[in-house]
Structure formats: structure tokens, C-alpha cells
Amino acid sequence: MAKLPECKLEFVRDDDYVEYFLFPQLPDKLSFAQEDSAYLMELTTHLASFETQCMEIVKKRVEKYGYIWHKDEFYLQMRTECAQERLLNDEHNESNNGAPAALPLPPHLHGVTHYGENIEDEWFIVYLLYELTRGIACCIARVVDADGEFLLIEAAEALPQWANPDSCEQRVYIADGHLQLVQNSPSNSTKPLPVNVAIEKIRQSSTLYCVSKEIQECIDKRIQDFSKNTNSAIHRQIVRLPVGVAALLKEMPSLIAPAVRAFCERDTIDLKVCRSMRYFPPEQCIRTNVRFTRCLYAMLMHTNYKPDRKVGWTLTTSTNTEEYKEQIIGIKIACGFEILASQAKSAAREENEPSWRAYVKSLTSKGYFRDTLEGSLEYKKLSNDAWIYFHQNNLRFRTAPLVGNEILNLLKNINTNADHLREAENNLEPSDSDDWLNISSDQLDAILLERYGPKKLYKPNGGINAEEFTKNIADFLDKESTYEGIDNDDGDDADSDTDENEPGTSKTQNANNVDMKTKLKKNYSMRKACNRNSLILETDKANNSKQKTINAQLSDDNSTHLRNFLDLFIPEDKWDSNSEMSDYEDDNMEHHFETMTNSNKSVDIHIKKYMDQMDKELANTTIGQTFVEKKTSLNAAKGIDDDDFDDIETFQPININVNTLKNIVGSYKSQLGGPGPVTNLLSAMGSGMSTAVAALDSDDEAPDDLRESRV
Incomplete structure (x- = not known):
């Protein structure tokens, strides 16, 4: 994640994440931070209204398309970028190498989504950001992942020759439903452009920085399927499930994703849980329709599992029949729900939680609690504010304990009457063909060549x-x-940008040179794509x-x-x-x-x-x-x-x-x-x-x- 150095409030588990920012048009009176209570209250109200407007558009599109999130959902959190909030986010003023930290961003909405094995989640979020910038006036979005500006990686073959990981950092945005690339000034500058400067440039002239038609077509081609009314990546399958699981999926179909992942990622402790089936016993099972994404269905079908017949599962002797397929898939899904329910954990505050104790220790070292005594009213108020912020960040990610707690709460409130659910067995939709699971080597070669x-x-x-x-x-x-690939002889790099006027430029240059290996590793995917582009583009040289x-x-x-x-x-x-x-x-x-x-x-x-x-x-x-x-x-x-x-x-x-x-x-x-x-x-x-x-x-x-x- 694009966090500042020494940031302890870090919830990214792997490199399978996409991070996005939405910058609204603020009223003139909120354009300059004043850090007083009246300003923060009015700014919070404005951001809350903007968040509601955004989530309405997102919810409408997700429901219309019938999208199933693989790991985390699209989630937005307000960030006022005030001094206390930056402390709560555990941001340093300086990095380890002595370079000053990045300037605060303008007030915005921030989100992080893990997409796991399904990369389609990342591109569906890109589509949602396009829709938000079209539907909300003066809304500007920015999106990055572990590889940096991945939108440019997708369009690497159409990029201008000056574009590379260094010269394009913090210069890629989405505005009015179009991709924006704020060009370098001078053209050979590689210094990152501050986000607030780039946003102001785009607001002044949104059409000036629109990318070329070829670049835009690369992105449009990647997200064009999401504009349809039906989700072509959905696979429908009839399965035989315990009554409780069938009732949960009917109430909340999106639970299929965490259940499949929990089963596919099971360990020896989870296998013991599957042999008891405390929450979802197999005594009463019914046939029902279940919607998967193709990614989830493939994961489930390619995971071998031999159920314990002592539990009470019934399986036909022939493994090549459709009946056996319905039974074994149902057993796998039921085991996934059982694993989640067994891991249920309340989101209540736990003082001895390791992550919370580490967070408090980090805040103390940064001076968040000031000189207040532990146990005093002021200390308790600051501690409570920190817990609320910590808890909100935890809720952004659908971890197994939180999903399990949600499942148990739903079981208490939904109707699990087997007779009522069996009435729907006579009107089931037929299962979709899964021939798409099998692909020949020639077909794979054709896809890769295309x-x-x-x-x-x-x-x-x-x-x-x-x-x-x-x-x-x-x-x-x-x-x-060269060591970076093919050199197009674009000239010497400049270390300054006329668009910026930040102090400490000369001090940071040496640190940037020392940290070159880290930057190369971080932007490897984009650098590789740009190098591939340099082999395709024809260069006219003297x-x-x-x-x-x-x-x-x-x-x-x-x-x-x-x-x-x-x-x-x-x-x-x-x-x-x-x-x-x-x-x-x-x-x-x-x-x-x-x-x-x-x-x-x-x-x-x-x-x-x-x-x-x-x-x-x-x-x-x-x-x-x-x-x-x-x-x-x-x-x-x-x-x-x-x-x-x-x-x-x-x-x-x-x-x-x-x-x-x-x-x-x-x-x-x-x-x-x-x-x-x-x-x-x-x-x-x-x-x-x-x-x-x-x-x-x-x-x-x-x-x-x-x-x-x-x-």
C-alpha cells in the first residue's frame, strides 16, 4: 500500500490489493485547512454527504450487475487529513533515510480492497471509479496497486516514449470518465508530482491531460464487460446443501465467496471442525441453486476432498454422475460455512489483542497521548478515539472471524424452515455447463497470442x-x-519539477539515489511493460x-x-x-x-x-x-x-x-x-x-x- 514510512496502521496482508482515492470538489471556505472544531465539523459533514452519494452509485451498479466480491468489498472511509488523524494513521514526519515525508493529501475518501485470486475485482473497481467520476461533478479518482500505476501497465504498448515508472508516479488520475496523465514539466523530470498540484491542474483543464485514444481504448477494452446488465462471469449450479446453509445463501448470496475460500484454505484444525459439523449438520439437506463466480467455482472443483461418512454425508457410488457432482459441491460449501462459524469472533474491544497493543505502543512513541497520565479522563478520551479509528480500519476487511460472527448473527434471525425451502426445489434453474473449465493447449496458445x-x-x-x-x-x-532494459536515449534526467516548490529538494535527491534498488523492485511490473513498449515503438534518431x-x-x-x-x-x-x-x-x-x-x-x-x-x-x-x-x-x-x-x-x-x-x-x-x-x-x-x-x-x-x- 502507498503508505508513508514507519506507518504501523497497516492492514495489507499480501500484494493482492488495490488502493483508491476519491477527491471531491470542496467549497471555497473548506479549501484551506484551519484545524479548528468548526472547520473539521463542516468538512466531515461535506465528506459524509459525498460518501453517501458515492456508495449509492456503487450499490446500484453492484446489484444491477450481480457482482460477487472475491475477498473484500468496495469500501470508502473519510479522511480529513487533519493533524490528529495523521497521528492516528501513525504517519511519520520523516522517513528512515532523513527525507521529509509526503505532503498531506487533500481531504478525500480512501479505500483498500484485497482481490485475492480474482483479478476481476481490481478491474471492476476501476469501472466503478469511472462511473463515479461520470456521475459526480468535479470528482477526481486515483487508483494504484502493488505494482504502482497499473493502468499504464495495461496500456504499455500505447504509452508515449517519456512515460516510465519514475516519470509517471502520482500523475495518473480519472476525471469525467476519462483517464488523465499529467505530463512532466520539464518533460524529462522524474520527481513525483504532489497530488494536490496534479488535482488542481486537472480541475483547471480536464481535457488538456486526457490520454490518447489508443491508451483509453486499452482501458475501455478491459472494463467493457462490466457495462452490461448481466454478469458473464457467473456460473449457476444446483447443489445439495444443509438447510441452514441454503437459508444463508438465499438471504445473502455473497457469502459463497468467503465460504469457498475458507474451505480451499483449510488446515488440520479446520478438518477437525468439518468432522463435527456442529453448526450445519447434514441430517436435513435440500437441492438449491447457487451462484458462483467462475473463479470460485474453479477453485472448488479443483480442490480434492474426501468427506468422512461418519458425519452423515451421503454420496452416490458413481463419481461421474450429475448427482454426485451436486452432492460433493454441497459438502465442500457446507464445510466452508462450518469453518467460518467456528472462527467467529466478536469485534468488541480486547485490550490484550496483539495488534491493538502494538498500535497503542506506536501512538505513544509518536506523542499522540501528549503528557496525559494513563487512566485520566483525557487519556481515556484519546484512547477511545484511537480505538474507534482502529476498529473502523479493521472493519474494512472481511476477515474470517468477522464473517463467521456475521453468519452466526444471521442464523439467529432468518427462517430455516425446511418445508418452506423444499417448495423451491421444483422450480430450480438448470446448471450451467462447465466446459469452460477444460481448455486445450492450442486454445491456450491462441488466447496468449491474442x-x-x-x-x-x-x-x-x-x-x-x-x-x-x-x-x-x-x-x-x-x-x-542498460540495467533497466532498452535505452531510448531520451536525454538526461532532471531532478526538479517546475510544478513543485517544496523545501528540501537537494536533501532528498541523495536519498532517492541511495534507494534506487528499492524503487526498481517496487515498480518492476511497470518497468518491464515500458521496456516491452520500447521494443515496439519506432524511434527516429540522428x-x-x-x-x-x-x-x-x-x-x-x-x-x-x-x-x-x-x-x-x-x-x-x-x-x-x-x-x-x-x-x-x-x-x-x-x-x-x-x-x-x-x-x-x-x-x-x-x-x-x-x-x-x-x-x-x-x-x-x-x-x-x-x-x-x-x-x-x-x-x-x-x-x-x-x-x-x-x-x-x-x-x-x-x-x-x-x-x-x-x-x-x-x-x-x-x-x-x-x-x-x-x-x-x-x-x-x-x-x-x-x-x-x-x-x-x-x-x-x-x-x-x-x-x-x-x-
């Missing part, structure tokens, strides 16, 4: 443009790689800059040799039709090497010796007959003089591009798709060869597009 497909260097029919293929390899080798990049990259021997072979050319013929082959002497080849050496400083003198030695060894072989030669029939049919080779009976110019491609394809085939030089090279380029190899396997002769370049 979503993360390689850069196409071949045509859909299997043909390959040889010249285009070798050009892409050469372009890839032209790029310069000739001098490009030559420097080539020389730097070709310092590696393997890259140097490969580039030299790719750059090998046949000297232009300058003889007339009466000249003999003997006129083409060795000094021409020596001149060629001298030319390459003068034009490219990275050419190694060993290459010439290597080529000379190779010519001697291959002089008495027939390997020359294996080279693919250039076609002359087309030119001859058109009446074009083909390089004046009419008087040379045995000479045919070879096609460098086609021969290079054939050798690469042959090497790929010999590796059988496993690790190797060619596979590693093509993987780094984001290219695939399966279609090309399949085309070559289907015919002994190379396709026309492979044998001869179309360019």
Missing part, C-alpha cells in the same frame, strides 16, 4: 518476407541495453546518435559477428560484358573489409582472418550449391537486364536475406523449441517462429516469399 502475441515477422499463411526479417534482427541489435548506439551495442563479440554477417554485401559489379571472372580479384574483397572497418569501428580484424580460413576450408566442398540464388526469370520475362550477368554462365548472385533466414529457421528447428541461441534471440525480440517452421515442414521447397524477398 493477448500477448509476438511481433509478427511472418504472414498469417506461413510465408516470410526474408528482407523484413533480417532488417528486424539488425534493428534489434541497433538498440542499446545518424550520429545512431552510430554511437550501434558501436556501443556491438562491443559484444557475438552481436558483432552476427551484425557483420547481416551487413555482408556483394560489391557492386563495375565490369562490362566482356570482362572475365578473373578481374574480380582478392583485392576487391580486401577493399570491402577496409571499407567496413572505416565505416564501423566495431569490426574486428579477426573476422577477415576467419573468413579467409573459412574460404580455404570450403573451397573443395559442395556447400556453395546449398545457397539460395536470386531469381532472374521474372526480370528476364519483363525484358530487364539482370545485372549484365548474361555472359557468365555459371555465376548466379545469392540472396543474403533468404540464406540468413533459412539458417535461422534451421537452427530453430534443430532446437525443437527449446532454449538456444536462436530461441533466446527471437524471444528477446518478441518474435515467434512456429508458423514459419510449420510452413517449411509442410513442403520440402521453401515458399516463394521465403525464397525471394518481395521488396
Whole structure:
């Protein structure tokens, strides 16, 4: 979570969370914090009204779409950002490395949701934020997760070249139903922009910072299914459940999520509970419809469990029937509810709770209780305020003890009459097909190619443009790689931002440099996506800059040799039709090497010796007959003089591009798709060869597009 350093009030259990902020338009009289009681009371009233308005929109959309939260629900908490609240949130004024802490945010609503195994929760929240900014005037939202600005990761292939994890931190927002990216000023600045400054910029001109159409389409495509009236990710299944469980699911269908997770995450203590079934005995069971998300249904179906028949469960002998499926799924769900009920815990205040004692100790060290004596009225008032704040943060997350307590309270108030529930057995909806659980390797490959497909260097029919293929390899080798990936040579980074005027800039710079490894690790996913984008975007560089990049990259021997072979050319013929082959002497080849050496400083003198030695060894072989030669029939049919080779009976110019491609394809085939030089090279380029190899396997002769370049 994006918390300040040394923050003890931390409820994030894993990296499976999404954190969101909603900033309302405050009246002018509330725009400047005054820290008095009247101001805080009026600000709280305004935020409470804004929260009610937001939750009405969210509740309406969740119910209409029939969404089932996997772990935590969408939850908003008011934050006035006053001094006492920042103390309650246990925020330091300075971090460990001496850098000043971030400035307080504007008053806002804050939420954290854990999505567990179902990533759809994260994107459904993004959809809700879009709806809130559309439905509420001047509402601006911000959303991040463990990877940082994950919205930019989704649209990495469409980002501008200046966008990277450092330059985009705290610059991505949602306003008026559109994604906003506050650009750097200057363009090469990497200093985080204060949130209040970014919000003010967007309010002044909401259309100025709208992202491009391509970026917006990437996000819209990801959340477009949520705008429908029916939830396509819901799976309906008939199951056989104890009466109590059936009554609970009828009253609150969302309880299916914690029940499935509790069963799938069971331990040895939970297994003992499942052998007793104290709260949900199997004596009375009925058939009923249950709604799952596909994620929950898959988790349940792929969790093996052999129930204890001594408990009273009845199972048919055949495991391949629909009846057995209804019974075993019902047993798993009932066990999940039993586990939750056994873990029920009241939310009442417990002085000896470890997390509460650690929180109080941290508050004391920060001076929250000031100089008041423990047990005094002022101390009790401050302690009670701290408990309320601590308790509200705990209620934000649907932990197993809290859900279990909720289940027990519902059991006391709902009708569990079996006769009444059996009346609905005659009107059950049929179960949905679960064929979607099974997917072939070809279908998986097709899905992955569609979503993360390689850069196409071949045509859909299997043909390959040889010249285009070798050009892409050469372009890839032209790029310069650093410890962060491919360097686009965007210029030196600036350490200041003209939009900011914060004290201590020079002091924080050294700390930022020292903490570089931590930042790289934190933003690894976004950095990886941006590096992938740099391989896709075409960069136009000046000739001098490009030559420097080539020389730097070709310092590696393997890259140097490969580039030299790719750059090998046949000297232009300058003889007339009466000249003999003997006129083409060795000094021409020596001149060629001298030319390459003068034009490219990275050419190694060993290459010439290597080529000379190779010519001697291959002089008495027939390997020359294996080279693919250039076609002359087309030119001859058109009446074009083909390089004046009419008087040379045995000479045919070879096609460098086609021969290079054939050798690469042959090497790929010999590796059988496993690790190797060619596979590693093509993987780094984001290219695939399966279609090309399949085309070559289907015919002994190379396709026309492979044998001869179309360019």
C-alpha cells in the first residue's frame, strides 16, 4: 500500500490489493485547512454527504450487475487529513533515510480492497471509479496497486516514449470518465508530482491531460464487460446443501465467496471442525441453486476432498454422475460455512489483542497521548478515539472471524424452515455447463497470442518476407541495453519539477539515489511493460546518435559477428560484358573489409582472418550449391537486364536475406523449441517462429516469399 514510512496502521496482508482515492470538489471556505472544531465539523459533514452519494452509485451498479466480491468489498472511509488523524494513521514526519515525508493529501475518501485470486475485482473497481467520476461533478479518482500505476501497465504498448515508472508516479488520475496523465514539466523530470498540484491542474483543464485514444481504448477494452446488465462471469449450479446453509445463501448470496475460500484454505484444525459439523449438520439437506463466480467455482472443483461418512454425508457410488457432482459441491460449501462459524469472533474491544497493543505502543512513541497520565479522563478520551479509528480500519476487511460472527448473527434471525425451502426445489434453474473449465493447449496458445502475441515477422499463411526479417534482427541489435532494459536515449534526467516548490529538494535527491534498488523492485511490473513498449515503438534518431548506439551495442563479440554477417554485401559489379571472372580479384574483397572497418569501428580484424580460413576450408566442398540464388526469370520475362550477368554462365548472385533466414529457421528447428541461441534471440525480440517452421515442414521447397524477398 502507498503508505508513508514507519506507518504501523497497516492492514495489507499480501500484494493482492488495490488502493483508491476519491477527491471531491470542496467549497471555497473548506479549501484551506484551519484545524479548528468548526472547520473539521463542516468538512466531515461535506465528506459524509459525498460518501453517501458515492456508495449509492456503487450499490446500484453492484446489484444491477450481480457482482460477487472475491475477498473484500468496495469500501470508502473519510479522511480529513487533519493533524490528529495523521497521528492516528501513525504517519511519520520523516522517513528512515532523513527525507521529509509526503505532503498531506487533500481531504478525500480512501479505500483498500484485497482481490485475492480474482483479478476481476481490481478491474471492476476501476469501472466503478469511472462511473463515479461520470456521475459526480468535479470528482477526481486515483487508483494504484502493488505494482504502482497499473493502468499504464495495461496500456504499455500505447504509452508515449517519456512515460516510465519514475516519470509517471502520482500523475495518473480519472476525471469525467476519462483517464488523465499529467505530463512532466520539464518533460524529462522524474520527481513525483504532489497530488494536490496534479488535482488542481486537472480541475483547471480536464481535457488538456486526457490520454490518447489508443491508451483509453486499452482501458475501455478491459472494463467493457462490466457495462452490461448481466454478469458473464457467473456460473449457476444446483447443489445439495444443509438447510441452514441454503437459508444463508438465499438471504445473502455473497457469502459463497468467503465460504469457498475458507474451505480451499483449510488446515488440520479446520478438518477437525468439518468432522463435527456442529453448526450445519447434514441430517436435513435440500437441492438449491447457487451462484458462483467462475473463479470460485474453479477453485472448488479443483480442490480434492474426501468427506468422512461418519458425519452423515451421503454420496452416490458413481463419481461421474450429475448427482454426485451436486452432492460433493454441497459438502465442500457446507464445510466452508462450518469453518467460518467456528472462527467467529466478536469485534468488541480486547485490550490484550496483539495488534491493538502494538498500535497503542506506536501512538505513544509518536506523542499522540501528549503528557496525559494513563487512566485520566483525557487519556481515556484519546484512547477511545484511537480505538474507534482502529476498529473502523479493521472493519474494512472481511476477515474470517468477522464473517463467521456475521453468519452466526444471521442464523439467529432468518427462517430455516425446511418445508418452506423444499417448495423451491421444483422450480430450480438448470446448471450451467462447465466446459469452460477444460481448455486445450492450442486454445491456450491462441488466447496468449491474442493477448500477448509476438511481433509478427511472418504472414498469417506461413510465408516470410526474408528482407523484413533480417532488417528486424539488425534493428534489434541497433538498440542499446542498460540495467533497466532498452535505452531510448531520451536525454538526461532532471531532478526538479517546475510544478513543485517544496523545501528540501537537494536533501532528498541523495536519498532517492541511495534507494534506487528499492524503487526498481517496487515498480518492476511497470518497468518491464515500458521496456516491452520500447521494443515496439519506432524511434527516429540522428545518424550520429545512431552510430554511437550501434558501436556501443556491438562491443559484444557475438552481436558483432552476427551484425557483420547481416551487413555482408556483394560489391557492386563495375565490369562490362566482356570482362572475365578473373578481374574480380582478392583485392576487391580486401577493399570491402577496409571499407567496413572505416565505416564501423566495431569490426574486428579477426573476422577477415576467419573468413579467409573459412574460404580455404570450403573451397573443395559442395556447400556453395546449398545457397539460395536470386531469381532472374521474372526480370528476364519483363525484358530487364539482370545485372549484365548474361555472359557468365555459371555465376548466379545469392540472396543474403533468404540464406540468413533459412539458417535461422534451421537452427530453430534443430532446437525443437527449446532454449538456444536462436530461441533466446527471437524471444528477446518478441518474435515467434512456429508458423514459419510449420510452413517449411509442410513442403520440402521453401515458399516463394521465403525464397525471394518481395521488396
